[in-house]
Amino acid sequence: MDSVIRGEAYVVGDAIDTDQIIPAEHLVYSLKRPDERRLYGRYAMSGVPASGQGLPQGHVPFTALDSFRSRFTFVVAGTNFGCGSSREHAPFALAEAGARAVIAESYARIFFRNTVDGGFLIPFECIERLISRIQTGDMLELDTVQARLTNEDRGDSFTLRPLGDVARILQAGDVFAYARQAGLIPMAP
Amino acid sequence: MTITEKILASHAGRQRVTPGENIWVDVDILMTHDVCGPPTVDIFKREFGEDARVWDANRVVVMPDHYIFTANHHAHRNVQLLRTFAQEQSLPHFYDVGTPRYKGVCHVALAEEGFNRPGSLLIGTDSHTCTSGAFGMFSTGVGNTDAALIMGTGKIWLRVPDTMRFIFDGALPPYLMAKDLILAVIGDIGCDGATYRAMEFVGEAVYSLSMQERMTLTNMAIEAGGKNGVIAPDEVTVRYVRERTDAPFEEVYSDAGARYYSEHRYDVRTMEPVVAKPHRPDNKAKVSEVAGTRLDRAYVGSCTGGKLEDFEAAARILKGREVVIDTYIVPATTEIGRALHHTMHDDESLHGIFESAGCLMGQASCGACLGGPKDTFGRNMGHEVVISTTNRNFPGRMGSKQASVYLASPLTVAASALSGVITDPRTVLC
Known part of the structure; x- marks a missing residue:
């Protein structure tokens, strides 16, 4: 886990469920084969209705048409981000598009677990409602050690909730690396 | 302790657990399907080796159910990957497509095949795995990574949840179903009202329900963000399980002095049929408040509303009548x-x-509960307004993000199919 991550923000609203993060029709692609897995980057966040894509103005696709990578490093969301299904394809798709962290007011449980255990993204919780303080395209800097987010374009700085116990899994890389470090499973084959 | 805490403690080899602590538990059954099974197998092989064996072949249940009746070649490839893995691992509980063993929706099939047993702990790669909690057991959904770790070790870490208690008093009137009760709860506490918590359902109305109807209650715990839904077992539970398996099980009950995060009491005699309006499962309205809303189609199916008693309820209303919209x-x-x-x-x-x-x-x-490939039966393709017995109505859930989905009981869906507008089942039930 890098101590500082810098990049552009992509802002969405409340209760963005996993069908909006990656619509179910795309779940047929392999997450392993390079020619198929990049499609998850292409369709990440494509289920969000156009008016809610990239707030406040909307109509900003997360991944540009015909592209496989997003220019956005951070997803900034409201409450209950990642609710709905257990599909790990959701944090996978965001990571495959190039996102590094999510800053949300709250998360659905399984999505949060998946981001951490799979080591896909860093899921920070914000205390303020940052979707009204950050706009899509704003340049952000995240200090993962201090749990602090700076909006360089607006000169704002926000304290985030500490990651707590899950930081150890994120530091290790994923739940397998963590379990091996802790001696819970044998070293990798 | 609550029933949830007791089951987690016993599977952690502990006398006691406390809400909020993270524990490693032993898994009794791991279930996966055609969407999350193949990537789970990929991770399992990456982490444990190409020739690794699952921790216990008897405890791995593979039930393809999502993308079955489609021409999509990726979907077929994924079922083939499961087939190959089941052969490699000699898995006895693989329910292959195109064979007499094929079952369909995993959460209902787990019950039919006797995998749901009181006191046990079941993890599945599907959010509606919480359905199994109707059998007085702990069950929850996880992603591919956690499932792969279980495949290799039989273990998972879990945070012990606080328990919210939902008490349903009174005898259920004939125009209400479990779907109305759970939609009312979700509407009251919100889509994140039970996040990280267990939802325990008790009361006269709950224990008057069949196992199929109880499964509707626990099935939608996830729609309130719940980690698990649970109903303590009774003679109805034991009879259902004993008809399907000889495997041993131990009934577990919440202690009289168990600590609950909150209690929520309902008198079902005063409740009315409800819907969840587009585009959230917590967007509750009484059917009487939205009656007359124009519809394009009706849908009866899924782990939530595609059980035999759901069809019996729909048939009670449709008998001798004709639908006026695609149903x-x-x-x-x-x-x-x-x-x-x-x-x-x-x-x-x-x-x-x-x-x-x-x-x-x-x-x-x-089927079309979650949209799926373009040729899925009943999938929304445009601006349809749908009333459905399924579980989610977020934008795009049933295939098209321009469509609008109302969630309702099979009685309400059937009554509405007859008129083409949202209709209170009390107006057509005789």
């Missing part, structure tokens, strides 16, 4: 699909009632 009937499992032919209502089979009413009959699978 899709999709049994959850092949067992239910067969039962539609030999389950009679007033001397006519349910299947016959639906055909005479002009319904469109589908095959056992998850």
